[in-house]
Amino acid sequence: xxxxxxxxxxxxxxxxxxxxRGEVRDFLKEVLPGLKSxxxxxxxxxxxxxxxxxxxxxxxxxxxxxxxxxxxxxxxLERYVVTEELLGxxxxxxxxxxxxxxxxxxxxxxxSEAQRQAILPRIAAGECFFSIGMSEPDSxxxxxxxxxxxEPVPGGFRVNGTKVWTSGAHRNHYCITLVRTSGQHGDRHxxxxxxxxxxxxxxxxxxxxxxxxxRHDWNEVTFSDCFIPEECLIGNEGDGWLQVTSELAFExxxxxxxxxxYYVLGELVRILGRQPAGRAASILGxxxxxxxxxxxxxxxxxxxxxxxxxxxxxASLVKDLGTIYQQDLPEIARVVAExxxxxxxxxxxxxxxxxxxxxxxxxxxxxxxxxxxxxxxVARGLGLR
Amino acid sequence: xxxxxxxxxLETAGRFFAERCGKEIVNGxxxxxxxxxxxxxxxxxxxxxxxxxxxxxxxxxxxxDLMAVLRLAGENAVPVPLAETAxxxxxxxxxGGTPGPGPAAIxxxxxxxxxxxxxGKVDRVPFAxxxxxxxxxxxxxxxxxxxxxxxxxAKVTAAPSHAGEPYGTVAFDKAVCVFSxxxxxxxxxxxxxxxxxxxxxxxxxxxxxxxTTVEYSKQxxxxxxxxxxxQAIQHMLAELASYVAATIASAEAASRDAxxxxxxxxxxxxxxxxxxxASDLAQRxxxxxHQSMGAMGFTHEHILHHYTRRLxxxxxxxxxxxxxxxxxxxxxxxAGPQALWPALTSSRYAA
Numbered sequence: 001x002x003x004x005x006x007x008x009x010x011x012x013x014x015x016x017x018x019x020x021r022g023e024v025r026d027f028l029k030e031v032l033p034g035l036k037s038x039x040x041x042x043x044x045x046x047x048x049x050x051x052x053x054x055x056x057x058x059x060x061x062x063x064x065x066x067x068x069x070x071x072x073x074x075x076x077l078e079r080y081v082v083t084e085e086l087l088g089x090x091x092x093x094x095x096x097x098x099x100x101x102x103x104x105x106x107x108x109x110x111x112s113e114a115q116r117q118a119i120l121p122r123i124a125a126g127e128c129f130f131s132i133g134m135s136e137p138d139s140x141x142x143x144x145x146x147x148x149x150x151e152p153v154p155g156g157f158r159v160n161g162t163k164v165w166t167s168g169a170h171r172n173h174y175c176i177t178l179v180r181t182s183g184q185h186g187d188r189h190x191x192x193x194x195x196x197x198x199x200x201x202x203x204x205x206x207x208x209x210x211x212x213x214x215r216h217d218w219n220e221v222t223f224s225d226c227f228i229p230e231e232c233l234i235g236n237e238g239d240g241w242l243q244v245t246s247e248l249a250f251e252x253x254x255x256x257x258x259x260x261x262y263y264v265l266g267e268l269v270r271i272l273g274r275q276p277a278g279r280a281a282s283i284l285g286x287x288x289x290x291x292x293x294x295x296x297x298x299x300x301x302x303x304x305x306x307x308x309x310x311x312x313x314x315a316s317l318v319k320d321l322g323t324i325y326q327q328d329l330p331e332i333a334r335v336v337a338e339x340x341x342x343x344x345x346x347x348x349x350x351x352x353x354x355x356x357x358x359x360x361x362x363x364x365x366x367x368x369x370x371x372x373x374x375x376x377x378v379a380r381g382l383g384l385r
Numbered sequence: 386x387x388x389x390x391x392x393x394x395l396e397t398a399g400r401f402f403a404e405r406c407g408k409e410i411v412n413g414x415x416x417x418x419x420x421x422x423x424x425x426x427x428x429x430x431x432x433x434x435x436x437x438x439x440x441x442x443x444x445x446x447x448x449x450d451l452m453a454v455l456r457l458a459g460e461n462a463v464p465v466p467l468a469e470t471a472x473x474x475x476x477x478x479x480x481g482g483t484p485g486p487g488p489a490a491i492x493x494x495x496x497x498x499x500x501x502x503x504x505g506k507v508d509r510v511p512f513a514x515x516x517x518x519x520x521x522x523x524x525x526x527x528x529x530x531x532x533x534x535x536x537x538x539a540k541v542t543a544a545p546s547h548a549g550e551p552y553g554t555v556a557f558d559k560a561v562c563v564f565s566x567x568x569x570x571x572x573x574x575x576x577x578x579x580x581x582x583x584x585x586x587x588x589x590x591x592x593x594x595x596x597t598t599v600e601y602s603k604q605x606x607x608x609x610x611x612x613x614x615x616q617a618i619q620h621m622l623a624e625l626a627s628y629v630a631a632t633i634a635s636a637e638a639a640s641r642d643a644x645x646x647x648x649x650x651x652x653x654x655x656x657x658x659x660x661x662x663a664s665d666l667a668q669r670x671x672x673x674x675h676q677s678m679g680a681m682g683f684t685h686e687h688i689l690h691h692y693t694r695r696l697x698x699x700x701x702x703x704x705x706x707x708x709x710x711x712x713x714x715x716x717x718x719x720a721g722p723q724a725l726w727p728a729l730t731s732s733r734y735a736a
Binding site for chain 2: 006007008009010021084088089262265266267269270272273274275276278280281282283284285286288289290291292293294295296297300314317320321372374375376377378379381382383384385
């Protein structure tokens with residue numbers, strides 16, 4: 001008996017992508033020191049509209065999109081390089097991240113011509129930012145159970161319901177919102193649609209949800225008799241499930257799923273000094289080997305996507321491995337630091353980092369598909385369900 | 386070799402291993418029975434000469450071709466020194482010699498050559514007890530020399546591995562060399578190539594563990610249904626699949642980098658990372674597969690232990706995760722935090 005093979009054939013990023021890497025590094029060297037980041041350890045969820053705009057000016061947002069929509073018509077692999085350089089260099093890339101990663105591509109694929117023309121050039125310029133309107137108080141992993149209702153009315157929809165964990169809704173311009181436009185709650189995948197919602201629309205209330213680290217990233221977004229014009233329907237009415245699933249593939253496959261707390265590794269290298277003891281060096285090297293492997297797998301997935309494949313199972317597997325690595329990292333680093341930090345001062349500094357990273361760690365295996373959802377997908381890939 | 390030739394070689398080798406390397410042979414080796422016929426067939430197929438140039442009587446394949454064969458050997462728990470003999474042959478050919486027939490062991494460690502004679506002792510040499518000859522990379526006045534010593538001129542103390550393979554300690558005391566020549570690679574590099582070979586065998590073995598476990602879970606019925614339908618089992622197997630995929634992906638990436646970068650130093654960082662990962666992941670791979678297969682997988686009767694015991698042993702062969710991890714970590718620390726990201730993206734030790 002043969003079982004389906006999950007292979008990650010080694011893949012080389014092409015020369016044009018490697019050339020672009022050099023340009024991105026030079027740009028970041030120039031721009032990053034001048035930015036006042038609100039976060040000491042910036043990542044893809046740290047917003048800086050100023051930085052996003054500068055990136056847009058260089059043509060590095062919407063990089064794969066057609067030029068007529070402000071894109072760069074470059075390859076998915078070049079986008080990969082820009083993305084990983086932002087992460088590897090600690091750029092505050094949070095403002096544009098979701099728009100560039102999934103909202104833009106979704107509009108490009110399913111949106112109307114008017115929507116594309118109105119929105120995509122602004123995303124590519126780093127001036128228009130998006131939130132994800134999927135989860136609800138009673139719908140997390142079970143996304144098909146959404147209750148937010150968009151009732152067809154003359155000229156559009158009347159929307160009632162609540163979205164939660166909506167990152168950046170208090171700052172962003174739009175939220176692509178998954179709603180039920182027909183049928184009943186129990187109809188599951190049928191009758192769902194996606195709406196392009198301007199977050200300034202009357203009838204929308206945005207309240208902060210503070211996370212355990214005291215940060216305000218999340219919001220609760222409430223719609224009460226909120227009128228959304230019909231031209232804001234994305235794709236066809238009733239195709240919401242198909243569309244949202246394609247969006248999830250973008251959400252799961254990127255390097256942000258193992259590079260989110262890369263700064264911890266950098267800090268560990270710093271406090272161990274240039275000549276750590278053998279045991280500490282060995283633990284550091286094992287972490288580096290793990291990260292290197294994740295990157296090889298992620299680049300292989302990017303290669304498959306560029307080759308026109310849909311490696312949804314492989315992407316889920318990398319997100320699973322990557323987020324577990326991210327959870328292990330602060331803990332392994334802390335334990336090594338306890339015994340091998342070079343000075344007390346270094347240690348105190350490092351503990352700030354490690355404690356913050358430890359508090360953030362539970363989120364990695366929840367957001368963008370929980371470990372359990374991902375393992376269900378991989379199990380299906382193995383032919384087990 | 387071109388793609389078609391390689392595919393043909395791999396298909397032939399894979400089928401041959403699957404058909405001929407049954408559990409009688411693997412269990413036999415553990416009992417001290419040398420499978421002479423099986424080895425003869427391996428030699429007749431030219432497998433130990435996969436990466437030896439044609440003008441030296443070899444097959445003329447690349448290092449990556451050889452590594453792909455070794456992954457298949459790992460996938461079938463081939464209990465003879467194919468990897469060792471193939472690497473020995475490659476080293477001899479690259480040092481200007483012509484590799485001969487018979488199983489060989491490679492000996493890497495604290496060895497020196499003086500007036501053409503080899504001296505030193507190395508523990509835990511894989512297949513030491515069944516090798517016709519020993520191939521060492523030794524230092525001689527700062528230069529690396531490939532030296533070949535017949536078994537009659539070496540002292541072997543058998544110390545079988547925990548997988549039952551004939552490992553042992555090998556000592557040379559001014560041993561006569563039937564061949565010696567300037568090595569194309571340093572002793573440290575020879576160790577890297579050997580580590581890559583083991584990482585590829587581990588990738589093959591890990592793959593077999595996954596296939597075996599998935600197949601079993603579909604057939605095993607408990608509580609009236611196959612255990613593969615239980616979510617607890619599905620999640621365990623998905624986790625297992627992720628570790629297996631990581632083992633394979635890192636080994637294959639290292640094999641590619643080694644091949645593309647050349648025999649002298651290609652893929653140095655990638656190999657270290659791959660062997661570190663393979664060794665690090667082996668325990669979880671073994672643990673999950675055994676948990677999934679229950680008492681059945683814990684019997685000597687079942688083949689699972691042919692793979693899990695090898696994975697456990699191979700973790701240490703040609704450098705453990707601690708050894709290679711320390712090499713990576715020391716280099717990363719020496720270069721400092723700013724050099725880490727460029728090193729990761731170029732798969733090279735930071736300058």
